[in-house]
Amino acid sequence: MQILLIGSGGREHALAWKLAQSTQVEKIYAAPGNPGIAAVEKCECVELNLNDLDSVADFAEEHGIDLTVVGPEATLVAGIADVFATRGLAVFGPSKAAAELEGSKAFAKNIMAKYNIPTAFFKVCEDLETAKAYVKEKGAPIVIKADGLAAGKGVVVAMTEAEALEAIDEMMGEQHKFGGAGARVVIEEFMQGEEASLLAFTDGEHIVPMIASQDHKRAFDGDKGPNTGGMGTYAPAPVLTDILRLRAVEKILKPIVAAMKAEGRTYKGCLYAGLMVCGDEVKVVEFNCRFGDPETQVVLPLLDGDLAEIMLACATGGLDKVDVAWKDCAAVCVVLASGGYPESYKQGYPISGLDKAAAMPETVVFHAGTKMADGEVVTAGGRVLGVTATGKDIAEAQERAYKAAGVISFTDMQYRKDIAWRALKK
16 A cells, blocks of 8 residues: 655654554655654655645655545645545545534534534634623633634633633734634633543544543643643543543534534544543533644554554545454653744754664654754754653553653753643542
């Protein structure tokens, strides 16, 4: 099988790493990839213009690509699956219409309301005055979300009315902090509870849930500081018990896949449900139309199966005929970030200790924001590396991950020291 993998982050490195383990996979082209992906057996990094989807499809045809795996949400929202479909090319990922489930929070909230899928009460606001008036009516705490894609950063959990109004000004006022993504906002009730991520494979008919994980969005220990794209994660997440996981599948995952089909937007690929667990209730925080980052880095090491076979079944149908099994162990990922992230930061610093960390037991170092410069790997992003380790339980996986993180260094490196604290507390 020849595979084209779209993307360049830690998620894509994890996907390449797992896909390369398939005996059915001969070659993986990663566009654009990163130094970590380039080092994976069977992988070759290539430069493609991802803004020109027809040229990407040309590459797929010319190289006999059997399956294209799309990592970033922006490429899915742009409609790569539709372009490929017109040429009979298989893609793991939803169509443009189905990807609106992530591309527009207003669309997602409205479809959940229409089909009685449990989520927070909300209001879609088209202008700054209406948004501010609604906040003043409801008070705080309250949640402000940019409607469009904002790289995982367009959400503000405002604990005071002043914070909420400031967030609205930043999104909808002259600052336009998130560009066009903040032209419309969704304002939601603040849900008290603990979050979990439940990803699932789907071919548009059948659903196979993955192991539940939990991300750490805040920049600093103790869940303090600004929201980020994710500072670390672990799996399985004990907050989503077997009973609650089943409830999420029956009340959320199955209904949303059925709803999307009923709306003429059949959803195929990875469906990511961000959940809020409150007592014996599970509600949707948001849906994403792709693998999470850094959730992928802890979920895929626990997959005991052929990822390429599973993905091809999602793209072409017959997921119910593929065996999807999971290992009885745990995984923890610690993100090593540039100093200053998620705000301004410098890059281009050499990274040392990568080989030493990768040689440690049950450990993989996934590259998220790196590049080659003068023959060495240097920092090239806010989130630089994801150090992932597995173990018999969360405690062992955490110990291994931090031990490996401790041998890596680059100027101004920062990372949280408490990843998986909730699981260990339980």
